[in-house]
Amino acid sequence: xxEIRIFAPATIANVSCGFDILGLCxxxxxxxxxxxxxxxxxxxxxxxxxxxxxxxVEKNVAGVAALTLLKNVQSNEGFEIEIYKNIKPGSGIxxxxxxxxxxxxxxxxxxGKPFSLNELIAFAMQGEKLAxxxxxxxxxxxxxxxxxxxxxxxxxxxxxxxxxPSDLYATVIHPQIExxxxxxxxxxxxxxxxxxxxxxxxxxxxxxxxxxxxxxxxIGSSLHDEIIEPYRSILIPEFDDVKRSAIAAGALGAGIxxxxxxIFALSxxxxxxxxxxxxxxxxxxxIQIDYDIHxxxxxxxxxxxxxxxx
Amino acid sequence: xxEIRIFAPATIANVSCGFDILGLCxxxxxxxxxxxxxxxxxxxxxxxxxxxxxxxVEKNVAGVAALTLLKNVQSNEGFEIEIYKNIKPGSGIxxxxxxxxxxxxxxxxxxGKPFSLNELIAFAMQGEKLAxxxxxxxxxxxxxxxxxxxxxxxxxxxxxxxxxPSDLYATVIHPQIExxxxxxxxxxxxxxxxxxxxxxxxxxxxxxxxxxxxxxxxIGSSLHDEIIEPYRSILIPEFDDVKRSAIAAGALGAGIxxxxxxIFALSxxxxxxxxxxxxxxxxxxxIQIDYDIHxxxxxxxxxxxxxxxx
Numbered sequence: 001x002x003e004i005r006i007f008a009p010a011t012i013a014n015v016s017c018g019f020d021i022l023g024l025c026x027x028x029x030x031x032x033x034x035x036x037x038x039x040x041x042x043x044x045x046x047x048x049x050x051x052x053x054x055x056x057v058e059k060n061v062a063g064v065a066a067l068t069l070l071k072n073v074q075s076n077e078g079f080e081i082e083i084y085k086n087i088k089p090g091s092g093i094x095x096x097x098x099x100x101x102x103x104x105x106x107x108x109x110x111x112g113k114p115f116s117l118n119e120l121i122a123f124a125m126q127g128e129k130l131a132x133x134x135x136x137x138x139x140x141x142x143x144x145x146x147x148x149x150x151x152x153x154x155x156x157x158x159x160x161x162x163x164x165p166s167d168l169y170a171t172v173i174h175p176q177i178e179x180x181x182x183x184x185x186x187x188x189x190x191x192x193x194x195x196x197x198x199x200x201x202x203x204x205x206x207x208x209x210x211x212x213x214x215x216x217x218x219i220g221s222s223l224h225d226e227i228i229e230p231y232r233s234i235l236i237p238e239f240d241d242v243k244r245s246a247i248a249a250g251a252l253g254a255g256i257x258x259x260x261x262x263i264f265a266l267s268x269x270x271x272x273x274x275x276x277x278x279x280x281x282x283x284x285x286x287i288q289i290d291y292d293i294h295x296x297x298x299x300x301x302x303x304x305x306x307x308x309x310x
Numbered sequence: 311x312x313e314i315r316i317f318a319p320a321t322i323a324n325v326s327c328g329f330d331i332l333g334l335c336x337x338x339x340x341x342x343x344x345x346x347x348x349x350x351x352x353x354x355x356x357x358x359x360x361x362x363x364x365x366x367v368e369k370n371v372a373g374v375a376a377l378t379l380l381k382n383v384q385s386n387e388g389f390e391i392e393i394y395k396n397i398k399p400g401s402g403i404x405x406x407x408x409x410x411x412x413x414x415x416x417x418x419x420x421x422g423k424p425f426s427l428n429e430l431i432a433f434a435m436q437g438e439k440l441a442x443x444x445x446x447x448x449x450x451x452x453x454x455x456x457x458x459x460x461x462x463x464x465x466x467x468x469x470x471x472x473x474x475p476s477d478l479y480a481t482v483i484h485p486q487i488e489x490x491x492x493x494x495x496x497x498x499x500x501x502x503x504x505x506x507x508x509x510x511x512x513x514x515x516x517x518x519x520x521x522x523x524x525x526x527x528x529i530g531s532s533l534h535d536e537i538i539e540p541y542r543s544i545l546i547p548e549f550d551d552v553k554r555s556a557i558a559a560g561a562l563g564a565g566i567x568x569x570x571x572x573i574f575a576l577s578x579x580x581x582x583x584x585x586x587x588x589x590x591x592x593x594x595x596x597i598q599i600d601y602d603i604h605x606x607x608x609x610x611x612x613x614x615x616x617x618x619x620x
Contacts, residue, residue, distance in 0.1 A: 018511070019504075019508060019511075019516070020508045021508060021511055021512050021515065022515075026547070068407070086387070092360075113442070124335070150512070150516070150519065152512045152513070152515060152516035152517045152519070152528075152531075152532070153509070153511055153512050153531075154397055154509075154512075154517070158516070158531070160515070160516065160519050160528075162519065184377065187505065189501060189504070190504050191434075191501040191502065191503060192501065192502050192503075192504055192507050193500060193502075194329075194498065194501070194502055194537075195500075195503060196501050197329075197502050197507050197510070197537075198329060198330045198331060199464075200507070200511070201328070201329075201331055201510070201511055201514050202331050202461055202462045202463050202464075203462070204511050204514060204515055205328070205331065205332075205460045205462060205470070205514055206460070206462035206463070206468070206470065208517065208519065208522075209470050209516055209522075210516045211461065212518075212522045218470075220461075221462075221463075221468070222462070227504075227507075255605070276398070
């Protein structure tokens with residue numbers, strides 16, 4: 001294969017009760033990337049459309065992830081990357097993860113798949129490190145694997161995929177304000193009470209059981225977070241109201257997407273997910289904050305190949 | 311039904327990564343109880359064999375659990391309870407839980423099952439409160455439901471059952487030393503670092519995924535606990551050695567059963583579980599500490615009815 005065009009989806013990390021370990025993959029919002037083999041060795045980013053991001057390989061998350069992959073494989077091939085951004089950086093739905101995971105996925109395909117999808121996670125994480133300072137996996141894993149993903153451990157890196165029930169939909173609203181990941185990290189307390197930990201673990205366990213048994217109510221009642229949300233939600237305008245009204249409109253539960261400012265809700269069925277979105281939007285309409293809104297089934301497969309040139 | 315004889319099994323709580331919320335049910339060690347209807351209203355404990363425990367209803371965990379159930383049902387019937395203890399109190403394999411859960415299970419049967427098994431958990435928890443000061447559910451739940459149980463939340467009480475893979479065996483060794491539950495609680499730190507919490511949650515998630523997917527290696531690699539075990543293990547002679555040698559002998563993983571002093575290991579297959587037991591025993595033989603040892607398949611059904619008299 002000489003060239004590949006892919007869809008690299010947006011993702012929701014943390015998913016309330018799974019700080020730093022849970023993520024899920026979206027279907028209706030994501031970037032497109034074209035990666036092609038070229039004669040000149042190394043990686044070049046030749047085009048970025050939709051966002052003002054660095055073309056310099058070492059300063060670009062896709063570039064860094066690609067270089068990390070190539071360091072780990074015997075190859076003197078060259079690659080050109082074009083990125084068509086639809087996910088806004090800083091939105092909290094895995095903009096950097098989509099670029100980093102997309103780059104390693106595409107190059108791996110062009111090289112004839114020397115690595116498994118699980119192995120690609122570690123390379124993509126180096127892109128995340130460039131973006132936020134920590135090589136976290138909770139966004140890049142669902143981009144690559146689809147469904148829900150659980151980072152079971154970081155040392156050694158072990159990531160598990162859990163399929164989502166087929167009628168589970170996410171609604172994501174992105175208020176157009178900036179929350180820096182570094183700020184969202186610095187507001188967190190570094191110590192947690194044993195009691196709150198036990199509560200959080202009960203919810204994480206409940207969510208995983210709910211996914212395996214396709215118990216939508218259990219999924220909903222597990223979407224709680226008393227450890228991270230109380231601090232980070234302060235940075236998000238009208239968070240409590242948006243969350244409350246989403247649940248009142250029929251959502252199973254709601255919380256902060258990643259480190260924010262996007263707010264997500266999960267619902268059973270597309271119709272409910274749309275109604276939830278309309279209710280969330282109304283709150284930002286009232287206080288005149290601009291927003292993007294996405295309604296999406298859980299994407300069970302992650303990155304999609306749109307076109308291949310032999 | 312006029313009389314019922316039951317087997318009330320021992321249980322392993324916490325299971326390394328599930329402090330206060332996980333438990334599993336054993337099959338080869340447990341108490342027997344006979345409960346019969348009598349003319350005189352109320353609850354009486356008429357016989358306790360095998361242990362020196364109070365016959366006074368208000369001071370006995372089975373009595374307190376039984377009274378709690380009866381407070382919640384319209385009945386003026388009377389019940390006599392006989393308890394044949396095989397589980398040693400203070401061993402860390404749910405001695406009080408077996409008695410408390412056994413009593414409410416038996417009375418519920420004699421009353422024609424006004425309550426579901428899940429509803430009985432709350433009554434049995436009152437027995438636990440008498441025994442240890444806290445109404446915890448991580449032992450009584452697996453006695454009643456069998457398999458693995460997850461206390462998803464305490465307020466409201468919500469307990470989930472997870473079936474164990476059919477070839478999963480537990481080995482439990484009980485060194486004959488006393489560790490008071492109150493001491494085992496008081497050594498714990500009340501604050502946990504966010505980083506350790508994330509690690510523990512990854513393992514809890516991994517264990518649950520491993521149970522659903524019957525992935526024995528994943529179950530094993532999830533049996534870690536950096537939060538509770540480092541403190542409680544100090545109270546257990548040769549803990550590190552026993553754990554290490556169990557794993558060297560083929561166990562998937564090992565840890566403290568409940569608040570100790572019993573140590574458990576999980577293995578794939580009975581043969582490995584026996585070999586693990588022999589290895590653990592050898593260590594206590596060497597330092598001349600007496601012990602009991604139990605090898606058991608995971609009990610998928612909890613309490614067993616041995617005999618019914620119409």
